[in-house]
Amino acid sequence: xxxxxxxxxxxxxxxxxxxxxxxxxxxxxxxxxxxxxxxxxxxxxxxxxxxxxxxxxxxxxxxxxxxxxxxxxxxxxxxxxxxxxxxxxxxxxxxxxxxxxxxxxxxxxxxxxxxxxxxxxxxxxxxxxxxxxxxxxxxxxxxxxxxxxxxxxxxxxxxxxxxxxxxxxxxxxxxxxxxxxxxxxxxxxxxxxxxxxxxxxxxxxxxxxxxxxxxxxxxxxxxxxxxxxxxxxxxxxxxxxxxxxxxxxxxxxxxxxxxxxxxxxxxxxxxxxxxxxxxxxxx
Amino acid sequence: xxxxxxxxxxxxxxxxxxxxxxxxxxxxxxxxxxxxxxxxxxxxxxxxxxxxxxxxxxxxxxxxxxxxxxxxxxxxxxxxxxxxxxxxxxxxxxxxxxxxxxxxxxxxxxxxxxxxxxxxxxxxxxxxxxxxxxxxxxxxxxxxxxxxxxxxxxxxxxxxxxxxxxxxxxxxxxxxxxxxxxxxxxxxxxxxxxxxxxxxxxxxxxxxxxxxxxxxxxxxxxxxxxxxxxxxxxxxxxxxxxxxxxxxxxxxxxxxxxxxxxxxxxxxxxxxxxxxxxxxxxxxxxxxxxxxxxxxxxxxxxxxxxxxxxxxxxxxxxxxxxxxxxxxxxxxxxxxxxxxxxxxxxxxxxxxxxxxxxxxxxxxxxxxxxxxxxxxxxxxxxxxxxxxxxxxxxxxxxxxxxxxxxxxxxxxxxxxxxxxxxxxxxxxxxxxxxxxxxxxxxxxxxxxxxxxxxxxxxxxxxxxxxxxxxxxxxxxxxxxxxxxxxxxxxxxxxxxxxxxxxxxxxxxx
Numbered sequence: 001x002x003x004x005x006x007x008x009x010x011x012x013x014x015x016x017x018x019x020x021x022x023x024x025x026x027x028x029x030x031x032x033x034x035x036x037x038x039x040x041x042x043x044x045x046x047x048x049x050x051x052x053x054x055x056x057x058x059x060x061x062x063x064x065x066x067x068x069x070x071x072x073x074x075x076x077x078x079x080x081x082x083x084x085x086x087x088x089x090x091x092x093x094x095x096x097x098x099x100x101x102x103x104x105x106x107x108x109x110x111x112x113x114x115x116x117x118x119x120x121x122x123x124x125x126x127x128x129x130x131x132x133x134x135x136x137x138x139x140x141x142x143x144x145x146x147x148x149x150x151x152x153x154x155x156x157x158x159x160x161x162x163x164x165x166x167x168x169x170x171x172x173x174x175x176x177x178x179x180x181x182x183x184x185x186x187x188x189x190x191x192x193x194x195x196x197x198x199x200x201x202x203x204x205x206x207x208x209x210x211x212x213x214x215x216x217x218x219x220x221x222x223x224x225x226x227x228x229x230x231x232x233x234x235x236x237x238x239x240x241x242x243x244x245x246x247x248x249x250x251x252x253x254x255x256x257x258x259x260x261x262x263x264x265x266x267x268x269x270x271x272x273x274x275x276x277x278x279x280x281x282x283x
Numbered sequence: 284x285x286x287x288x289x290x291x292x293x294x295x296x297x298x299x300x301x302x303x304x305x306x307x308x309x310x311x312x313x314x315x316x317x318x319x320x321x322x323x324x325x326x327x328x329x330x331x332x333x334x335x336x337x338x339x340x341x342x343x344x345x346x347x348x349x350x351x352x353x354x355x356x357x358x359x360x361x362x363x364x365x366x367x368x369x370x371x372x373x374x375x376x377x378x379x380x381x382x383x384x385x386x387x388x389x390x391x392x393x394x395x396x397x398x399x400x401x402x403x404x405x406x407x408x409x410x411x412x413x414x415x416x417x418x419x420x421x422x423x424x425x426x427x428x429x430x431x432x433x434x435x436x437x438x439x440x441x442x443x444x445x446x447x448x449x450x451x452x453x454x455x456x457x458x459x460x461x462x463x464x465x466x467x468x469x470x471x472x473x474x475x476x477x478x479x480x481x482x483x484x485x486x487x488x489x490x491x492x493x494x495x496x497x498x499x500x501x502x503x504x505x506x507x508x509x510x511x512x513x514x515x516x517x518x519x520x521x522x523x524x525x526x527x528x529x530x531x532x533x534x535x536x537x538x539x540x541x542x543x544x545x546x547x548x549x550x551x552x553x554x555x556x557x558x559x560x561x562x563x564x565x566x567x568x569x570x571x572x573x574x575x576x577x578x579x580x581x582x583x584x585x586x587x588x589x590x591x592x593x594x595x596x597x598x599x600x601x602x603x604x605x606x607x608x609x610x611x612x613x614x615x616x617x618x619x620x621x622x623x624x625x626x627x628x629x630x631x632x633x634x635x636x637x638x639x640x641x642x643x644x645x646x647x648x649x650x651x652x653x654x655x656x657x658x659x660x661x662x663x664x665x666x667x668x669x670x671x672x673x674x675x676x677x678x679x680x681x682x683x684x685x686x687x688x689x690x691x692x693x694x695x696x697x698x699x700x701x702x703x704x705x706x707x708x709x710x711x712x713x714x715x716x717x718x719x720x721x722x723x724x725x726x727x728x729x730x731x732x733x734x735x736x737x738x739x740x741x742x743x744x745x746x747x748x749x750x751x752x753x754x755x756x757x758x759x760x761x762x763x764x765x766x767x768x769x770x771x772x773x774x775x776x777x778x779x780x781x782x783x784x785x786x787x788x789x790x791x792x
Binding site for chain 1: 512513516531533534536537582585586587589643649650652653654656657667668669670
């Protein structure tokens with residue numbers, strides 16, 4: 001029963017989007033990528049670090065994306081690498097969006113000196129490009145998958161804080177907020193129970209766009225050699241490693257590259273659909 | 284408005300378009316300057332650290348300066364030391380005094396003649412320094428330099444050392460020049476023209492070079508700094524480089540055979556998994572031996588460089604034929620059962636975990652570490668790989684000795700055995716593996732003090748045997764070196780130490 005009603009609600013939601021096609025296409029692409037990643041958790045054709053003497057083979061039925069210069073199966077590595085990339089991007093969003101929402105909500109709602117000080121710090125952080133800021137953090141605290149996640153997460157805080165803050169400033173003088181306060185609802189409850197659900201449209205599309213940026217930033221950072229340590233590799237690192245054999249086995253670069261494109265494209269299209277639907281003031 | 288929302292997708296596709304278009308420009312100017320053979324452009328991965336032979340630390344700088352500065356002696360491609368600025372030399376029977384007769388008519392690049400004063404000045408400059416200590420540490424062993432007459436110079440050492448001759452390959456420079464870094468003047472086959480830091484260094488042929496047979500053939504030589512090693516193939520194919528040393532093996536197949544000659548040699552270094560002998564569990568010789576039994580050098584060579592490279596079994600590389608002991612390659616034959624038994628004996632039957640620190644600037648070492656990781660897994664040993672930046676490697680691993688294991692190549696700074704072996708004495712300042720063996724120290728001291736060449740060589744070989752049997756480190760190979768040269772030129776030859784003699788290269792017919 002409940003399942004059908006969810007499906008029903010979902011269908012109605014999608015069909016009410018002005019461009020449901022965008023959302024559906026994005027959903028399909030994302031589902032394909034997720035499917036490959038989830039299958040990879042249980043089954044991979046070869047171990048992602050398994051070496052073999054069959055170096056630099058072209059794609060075949062045995063090796064769907066060929067093998068790299070150490071004889072490792074590129075397809076298995078892509079399965080593993082996209083899991084790393086996805087996890088880092090999700091972790092980045094949890095850290096970035098979590099802290100960003102908290103900071104944005106509090107500063108936007110209370111305002112005053114706290115707002116001034118915190119937002120100026122955010123502005124300072126915002127002045128650095130994300131990747132550059134993450135690079136600084138990584139060089140201070142060392143590299144590794146988790147550190148990259150933290151570094152990117154911190155770098156993403158300001159963009160969320162700003163958006164959420166502006167929404168709170170807009171909402172806090174609205175009638176429903178005044179009503180709630182007249183009824184004696186506490187500040188924190190107003191912030192998180194009354195206002196937060198009303199900014200979710202803006203938040204959701206920002207999350208999806210932010211997620212894309214996180215995937216790209218992670219790929220960029222690991223292209224520069226920061227992130228997972230060998231022999232494990234995320235997609236960006238695989239592109240960096242494959243670069244020197246690009247002409248011999250193009251699939252070493254194209255394989256991980258296509259997965260990055262699909263991941264980003266899927267979420268972009270979904271974001272596009274939701275964003276148009278909520279018809280927000282932002283941008 | 285809408286466009287901004289698809290930016291990430293655009294960036295992603297843009298990335299690919301960029302990569303693809305970068306490949307598109309391949310054939311543009313390959314033929315355009317095919318006839319121009321008066322300039323040779325050589326790529327190098329790092330900028331020179333100094334133009335002063337005394338301050339040039341890195342091997343990559345020394346091999347370039349080899350063309351600018353000639354010393355009293357000069358090595359040849361077989362590893363022999365031949366008189367250069369000196370025409371003859373005599374080592375006194377006690378091994379303390381080196382007497383040199385200067386060659387007539389040797390000119391510096393500024394046109395002045397090389398005099399006994401210049402030789403004395405140069406060697407004393409290397410011995411002293413304004414900050415205390417010696418500018419070049421080997422020269423701390425020099426007691427004094429005597430000018431006998433205008434063409435004879437005696438160099439007296441503090442203690443007998445018949446290996447010292449190799450250090451006299453260091454450049455002789457004019458007494459009149461103060462700052463060699465800004466104004467490099469030597470007497471080698473090429474003279475300095477100009478330098479743009481982090482971009483290029485230009486040299487031109489020196490017409491008055493003392494050795495008529497050794498004079499350069501090509502008028503101009505430009506060393507271009509090319510930090511992106513992944514793009515070497517493209518730069519060569521595109522014609523912006525004519526030559527590159529140490530080309531990554533994977534890129535060779537992308538170069539056309541009609542356009543390029545590939546010379547295959549070795550890098551003249553000992554690549555090993557260097558173990559910190561002072562850190563548990565590597566303080567136990569059985570653990571070190573277990574790792575030695577565990578590895579398969581053939582597989583490493585196969586996966587890292589397509590089977591090229593020369594295996595080594597101790598701290599000496601094969602092209603240094605005088606001291607290399609090929610039998611040591613077989614001290615440890617791959618034997619997983621034996622490796623497990625040794626681990627069990629050491630009380631580590633369940634295996635252990637350690638970290639390999641490896642410089643992020645050296646792809647061959649990173650790849651080797653990855654193969655080692657898989658091989659160690661067979662005996663239950665888990666190796667984690669941690670990449671660090673080269674400067675951090677130097678300070679933490681090499682100088683600070685704060686590491687468990689590292690993959691790196693150790694090369695010789697001079698053509699003598701001490702440059703490979705002195706570092707393993709237990710109290711040596713550069714003993715970064717903390718190797719500690721009384722037998723080694725004693726044998727080394729004996730070898731060093733000996734004045735009979737045959738006895739000395741035998742003792743140095745004993746040192747190598749000790750290093751191998753004690754499994755000071757897991758010795759792997761001398762990495763292959765591929766020199767790519769445009770077919771417009773020919774004549775490249777390998778040296779058994781870090782030297783690239785550009786004067787040998789000449790235009791092809």
